[in-house]
Amino acid sequence: MAKKESTFINMVVMLFLVTGIAAAALGFVYDFTKGPIAEAKLKAQQEAITNVLPQFDALGESFKTLVEEGGDSLEFFPAYKNGELVGTAIKTYTKNGFSGFISIMAGIDSEGNFSGYSVLEHKETPGLGSKMDTWFSDQEKPGQYVIGKNPVSNNFTVTKDGGDIDAITASTITSRAFLEALVLAYNSHKENKEAIPATAGN
Amino acid sequence: MSQLKNFSKGFIKENPVFVLLLGMCPTLGVTSSAINGLGMGLATTFVLLMSNIVVSIVKGAIPDKVRIPAFIVIIATFVTIVELTMQAYLPSLFKSLGLFIPLIVVNCLVLGRAEAFASKNNLISSMIDGLGMGLGFTFALVLLGGFREILGAGKIFDITIYSENYVTLLFVLSPGAFIVLGYLIALINRIKTK
Numbered sequence: 001m002a003k004k005e006s007t008f009i010n011m012v013v014m015l016f017l018v019t020g021i022a023a024a025a026l027g028f029v030y031d032f033t034k035g036p037i038a039e040a041k042l043k044a045q046q047e048a049i050t051n052v053l054p055q056f057d058a059l060g061e062s063f064k065t066l067v068e069e070g071g072d073s074l075e076f077f078p079a080y081k082n083g084e085l086v087g088t089a090i091k092t093y094t095k096n097g098f099s100g101f102i103s104i105m106a107g108i109d110s111e112g113n114f115s116g117y118s119v120l121e122h123k124e125t126p127g128l129g130s131k132m133d134t135w136f137s138d139q140e141k142p143g144q145y146v147i148g149k150n151p152v153s154n155n156f157t158v159t160k161d162g163g164d165i166d167a168i169t170a171s172t173i174t175s176r177a178f179l180e181a182l183v184l185a186y187n188s189h190k191e192n193k194e195a196i197p198a199t200a201g202n
Numbered sequence: 203m204s205q206l207k208n209f210s211k212g213f214i215k216e217n218p219v220f221v222l223l224l225g226m227c228p229t230l231g232v233t234s235s236a237i238n239g240l241g242m243g244l245a246t247t248f249v250l251l252m253s254n255i256v257v258s259i260v261k262g263a264i265p266d267k268v269r270i271p272a273f274i275v276i277i278a279t280f281v282t283i284v285e286l287t288m289q290a291y292l293p294s295l296f297k298s299l300g301l302f303i304p305l306i307v308v309n310c311l312v313l314g315r316a317e318a319f320a321s322k323n324n325l326i327s328s329m330i331d332g333l334g335m336g337l338g339f340t341f342a343l344v345l346l347g348g349f350r351e352i353l354g355a356g357k358i359f360d361i362t363i364y365s366e367n368y369v370t371l372l373f374v375l376s377p378g379a380f381i382v383l384g385y386l387i388a389l390i391n392r393i394k395t396k
Contacts, residue, residue, distance in 0.1 A: 004262070004263055004264065004265045006265040006268070011267060014272065015268050015272060018260075018272045018276065019275055022278070025279055029283050033290035040290060040291075040293040128371075128375070170371055
C-alpha cells in the first residue's frame with residue numbers, strides 16, 4: 001500500500017477514522033466490563049465488612065451520615081447476630097495521606113472498640129505507607145496495635161505527637177492520616193449511635 | 203536480521219531499560235517490589251504487542267504528518283482496555299498497580315517502538331519486536347524490583363529472606379531506584395562488552 005499523502009483532507013479523514021474506531025472499541029469494552037467491575041467492587045466491600053467485624057449472620061440496611069466538618073459522608077453498615085447488633089462497619093476516609101486520599105473500612109464492636117480495619121483504597125508509597133494494611137493489626141506489637149482500643153481509652157495520635165500509637169517506620173504522615181480516619185469513624189459512630197437499630201428489625 | 207535475533211535483542215543487547223533507557227518514569231516508579239515490576243512489565247508487554255500489530259497494519263493509511271497523534275490514540279485505547287479489563291477480572295492486581303496503568307500511555311518505549319520499528323516493518327516482525335521488547339522490559343523491571351525489595355524490605359515476591367530490622371530503607375524509596383538502576387546498567391555494559 002502506498003503511503004498516503006499528507007494533504008489536509010487525508011489527515012482529517014484518517015484522524016477522524018482512528019479516533020472514531022478507538023471510541024467505538026472503548027465504548028464496547030466499557031459496556032462489557034461495567035458489570036464485572038461493579039461486582040468486584042461490591043465483593044471487595046463485602047469482604048472488607050466481614051474482615052473488620054466480629055462474626056455476624058446478617059447485615060442491616062446501610063446508611064450514610066454527614067461529617068460535621070463537611071466533606072464526603074461516611075457509610076454505616078450495621079451487622080447482627082441472632083437479631084442482636086454485634087458491630088458496625090464504617091467506611092471512613094482521610095484526605096491527608098502522604099499521597100492524598102485513603103479510604104478505610106473500620107469495624108466498631110458493640111462495646112465501642114475497634115474490632116478491625118481494612119484499607120480499601122490508597123496511593124501511599126509501596127513498601128512504606130502501604131504497610132498500614134498490616135502494621136496496625138500486628139498482635140505481637142502492642143504499641144502499634146489498634147484493635148480492641150478506642151480513642152477514649154487510648155490517645156489515637158502517633159507517639160511523635162504525644163499519642164499512644166507507634167507510627168509506621170518512615171511513614172509518620174501516613175500513620176497520622178490513618179489514625180485521623182479511624183477517629184473520624186469513631187466520633188461519627190458515637191454521634192449516630194441512636195440511628196443504628198439495636199436489633200435487626202424488618 | 204533473523205526473527206530469533208529480533209526477539210532476543212530486547213533482553214540484553216537492546217534492553218529498553220538498561221540500554222535504550224526508555225520508559226524511565228514507570229521503571230523508577232513501580233519497581234519498589236518484584237511483583238509490581240512483573241505486573242507492570244506484563245501490562246506494558248500487552249500494550250506494546252497490540253500497538254505494534256495495529257500500527258504495522260495501518261502504517262500505509264496514516265499520512266506522515268499526523269502519524270504521532272494517530273499512534274498515541276491507538277496506544278491510549280489499548281491502555282484503557284487493559285485498565286478496564288484488569289479492574290473487572292483481576293481486582294487485587296489492579297489495587298496495587300491501578301495507579302501506574304495510565305502511565306503506560308506516556309511510556310516512551312511504546313511510542314518509540316511504534317515509531318522506530320512497527321511503522322517501518324511488516325506485521326510478523328513488529329509482533330516479534332513488540333513481544334521481545336515487552337518481555338525485555340519485564341525482565342528489567344523484575345530485576346530492578348527484586349534487588350530493591352531484597353535490599354530495602356528483606357523480601358522477594360513477598361517471601362521474607364531476612365529480618366526487617368537489617369534492611370536499608372533507602373532502596374524502596376526513590377533514590378534507591380536510581381542507585382540500583384545505575385549499578386545494573388554498569389553490569390549490563392560489562393556483559394555487553396565482553
